[in-house]
Amino acid sequence: MTIQRGRIARLAVFSALAATTLLAAPTWAAGKTTAARGPDLSGWWLVEMGGNRPPSGPASTSPSTPAGAPAAPPGANVSSSASPSDARVVFGQPPFKPEYKELVRKYAAYEMGELKEKPPGTKAFKTCGQFRFSGLFIADAEAAIEFLTTPGRITITDELGQLRRIYMDRKLPAELDEAYAGTSVGHWEGQTLVIETAGMNRHNQFLVLAGGIPIGTGAHSVERLRLIAPDLLQIESLVTAPETLTEPYKVVTTLRRDRNHTPHEFSYCNDDDRYLDPSSGAIFFDLTPPGDLPPPPK
Amino acid sequence: MISAKSMTAVLAMAVAAPALAHHSAVMYDETKTATVEATIAKVEWQNPHITIWAYVSNPQKSEGYELYGFQSGSINILTRGGWTKDTLKSGEKVTIEYFPLKDGRPGGSLVKAVHADGSVNTGDPLAIRFAELKRRSAPPAQPNSPAETSPSEGAK
Numbered sequence: 001m002t003i004q005r006g007r008i009a010r011l012a013v014f015s016a017l018a019a020t021t022l023l024a025a026p027t028w029a030a031g032k033t034t035a036a037r038g039p040d041l042s043g044w045w046l047v048e049m050g051g052n053r054p055p056s057g058p059a060s061t062s063p064s065t066p067a068g069a070p071a072a073p074p075g076a077n078v079s080s081s082a083s084p085s086d087a088r089v090v091f092g093q094p095p096f097k098p099e100y101k102e103l104v105r106k107y108a109a110y111e112m113g114e115l116k117e118k119p120p121g122t123k124a125f126k127t128c129g130q131f132r133f134s135g136l137f138i139a140d141a142e143a144a145i146e147f148l149t150t151p152g153r154i155t156i157t158d159e160l161g162q163l164r165r166i167y168m169d170r171k172l173p174a175e176l177d178e179a180y181a182g183t184s185v186g187h188w189e190g191q192t193l194v195i196e197t198a199g200m201n202r203h204n205q206f207l208v209l210a211g212g213i214p215i216g217t218g219a220h221s222v223e224r225l226r227l228i229a230p231d232l233l234q235i236e237s238l239v240t241a242p243e244t245l246t247e248p249y250k251v252v253t254t255l256r257r258d259r260n261h262t263p264h265e266f267s268y269c270n271d272d273d274r275y276l277d278p279s280s281g282a283i284f285f286d287l288t289p290p291g292d293l294p295p296p297p298k
Numbered sequence: 299m300i301s302a303k304s305m306t307a308v309l310a311m312a313v314a315a316p317a318l319a320h321h322s323a324v325m326y327d328e329t330k331t332a333t334v335e336a337t338i339a340k341v342e343w344q345n346p347h348i349t350i351w352a353y354v355s356n357p358q359k360s361e362g363y364e365l366y367g368f369q370s371g372s373i374n375i376l377t378r379g380g381w382t383k384d385t386l387k388s389g390e391k392v393t394i395e396y397f398p399l400k401d402g403r404p405g406g407s408l409v410k411a412v413h414a415d416g417s418v419n420t421g422d423p424l425a426i427r428f429a430e431l432k433r434r435s436a437p438p439a440q441p442n443s444p445a446e447t448s449p450s451e452g453a454k
Binding site: 143289 | 324388399
């Protein structure tokens with residue numbers, strides 16, 4: 001009898017703890033599932049890179065035009081009759097604060113060969129370890145991405161190993177721990193997926209070739225994703241970074257769907273690279289030959 | 299003097315191609331290309347860049363050949379362009395066009411490899427496109443500066 005009472009007591013305690021845990025769950029805990037309300041985002045999405053392989057999908061595209069894409073200003077609407085050749089990245093000059101703008105200018109000069117030495121205060125881009133999100137979807141210009149829909153959540157992942165969990169059933173909490181990927185919530189506005197992200201690690205670097213400028217504390221991004229054609233996804237990113245930028249920065253990326261794409265793992269970690277010294281950031285080309293080369297031809 | 303065009307060109311790379319642009323291409327002379335007839339020794343098929351090793355005839359070397367190294371893009375980007383790890387086979391004779399290293403060492407950034415049957419595999423399309431962008435953004439050449447060769451006029 002004593003043993004039986006003990007079991008009942010433990011069961012009561014366990015039940016009470018479980019109930020307490022459920023009641024004490026954060027306000028952004030599971031709620032109504034909305035992830036599946038929007039358009040079909042299945043398949044792989046990528047910026048066409050060119051090359052001499054015929055596109056595998058029906059919506060072939062011409063190469064993206066990242067530099068010469070003046071047709072539409074950042075944020076411009078693209079008509080629903082947009083063609084696959086609209087796959088591209090449209091952007092303007094990031095509105096850096098003066099001190100950062102000068103740093104970027106110097107780093108640009110270094111990249112262009114106008115300065116021989118890497119300017120003091122600039123850094124090489126962090127290339128190894130967990131992917132760091134800085135509010136711009138454009139990190140996927142090289143890595144094909146996919147959207148995985150599960151109840152209450154859309155997960156964005158890509159060939160680079162990026163993993164972003166977009167919670168569709170809650171709002172951003174007022175207090176957030178910093179995280180490399182930040183914390184993201186989403187909702188549908190009609191057929192547009194709106195993703196809001198905050199809590200990005202203050203040291204996440206804003207742009208790759210911008211001398212290592214961090215995004216800083218308090219950064220926030222809003223991404224609006226919508227299909228502008230059956231296999232064209234337009235992503236409008238608006239980043240606010242009060243420590244780095246004077247005003248919000250907008251970039252529009254358009255990706256093409258390729259349902260037949262075979263993903264290949266990708267990494268830009270320089271630990272295994274011949275082209276950059278990860279400790280110093282120095283750029284070079286290590287021409288030390290591998291030890292297993294065949295002899296020269298006779 | 300830091301030109302505004304320079305900044306635009308670099309930011310274009312920074313915005314549009316983070317992975318490609320995780321390091322500078324400043325060690326290459328992207329204002330011109332060179333071309334060599336080469337025998338493939340090995341392809342290091344790995345991220346974030348593949349490296350192609352090839353022997354190029356050079357009578358001034360004791361073995362009659364000089365070893366060249368060529369950088370190209372990442373596996374996923376090259377694969378999208380039709381490459382596989384067997385695209386260039388050890389012992390195969392190819393014509394390689396490349397942006398040469400500024401320091402004169404034998405090698406550079408691959409523009410394209412032409413096989414004996416005339417088929418072509420282009421290098422990293424982003425690297426090639428951004429090289430073109432940088433050329434267009436570069437300030438005009440001074441009258442006494444060395445002559446530049448456009449990529450389409452790559453000299454052997």
